[in-house]
Amino acid sequence: MANKSKMDGSIGAKNKQIILAAAEKAFASFGFKGTSVQQIADEAQLPKTNILYYFKSKQGLYVALLQDIMSLWNSRFDRVTAADDPAESLADYVAEKMTMSRTHPQASKIFAMEVLNGAPYLNKYFNTEHVAWMNGRVAIIQSWIEQGKMAAIDPTYLLFHIWACTQHYADFSAQITSLLGKSMKRADFEEATRQVIKLVLSGCELDIPRKYQE
Template structure:
C-alpha cells in the first residue's frame, strides 16, 4: 500500500496542532496552580490525558513547555499591538484593542496569571525574550502612538506609559479575578461584567487621551 504523503500532510498538521494545544492548555493549568518547580511532566500528561512520551515528542523538557505557554500568551497580546499603524484612527482602533484584551483576560486567565507570576519573580525564564529585540519592538509600538499625537489625533502624553496603562488595566480582570468576583458577588464574572469593564475603560482612557469617543 502506498501513502499519499502530500494528501496526508494536512491531517498530520491538524493532529499535531490539536495535540500541542491540548498539552499547552494542560500545562497552563498545572503551572498556574503549582508553579514551575511544583509542576511535573507526568502531572501535565495526566491532565492532558496523554502518554508522557507524547509531551516529550512535542516539547523536549519542562522548561521548553513552560516557555512555550508563556510565549503563546505574549504573542496573543503582542499581535493585537502589531496591527496598529500611524494611518489608523485611535478613536476606532483603541476601543477594539481594549475589547480584545478584555476578551483575552476572560478566555486565557491562567496564562495571564502565570505570566504575572513569572514577571514578579524577575522573569528568570523570559530573559532571552526580553533581551532579543524587545526594546526595539516596544519602541516601534510607541512610535505609532507618537505619530497619532503628532497628527493631532491624541493629546501629547507619554506613549510608553499609555501602553503600560492599557496592559495593566485589561489584564487586571484575569490576574485579580478572585478579588473582582468577590467584590461584584459573581463567581465567575458574567458577560455583562466584561462588557461593562470594556465600556468603562474605553470611556476613561480615550477621554484621558483627548480622543473623541464616537
C-alpha cells in the same frame, strides 16, 4: 520543511496540543515549580512518560507553552499607522485585550507569573522583539500627538496603563470575584471594557467611538 509530519493533524501534534492545554491549566494554578509533571499528565489523561516523550523536560514544556502564549498577544494594534484614528485604534486595542483576559485568563496568569519572577525566560524576548514593538507603537502615538489628534500623554506610560487595567481582569480574578460576589460573565466584561475605554480615552482627551458607547 522543518516539520514534516509533526505539525499535521497527526497523532503527535494532537497530543502536543492536549499536553499544552493541560500544562496551561496546571501552571496557571500552581506556578512552574508548583506543578508536577504528574499533575499535567493526569490533567491530560496521559502517562507521565508520554509528556516527557513529547517535551524533553518540564522546562522545555514550559518554554514551549510560553512561546505559544506570546503568539496570542498579537493584535491589530501591531499594524496601526500614523494615519489611523487614535480613538478607534486605542479603544479597539483595549477591547481586544479585554477579550483576551476573558477568553485566555490562564495564559495571562502564566505570563504575569513569569514577569513577576523576573521574567527569566522572557528577558531575551523583552530586550529584542518587544522593545522593537514598543518603539514602533510609541512613535505612532507620538505622531498622533504631533498631528494634534490627541493630548500629549507619554505614550510609554499610556501603554503600561492599558496593559495594567486590561490584564488585571484576568490576573486578579480571584480578588474581583470575591469583591463582586460572583465571577465576571461576558456582560460584566463588556461593562468593564467600556469603563477602561472611557478611562483611557478621557486620559487622552479623545471622544469615545460610537460602537463603545453604552
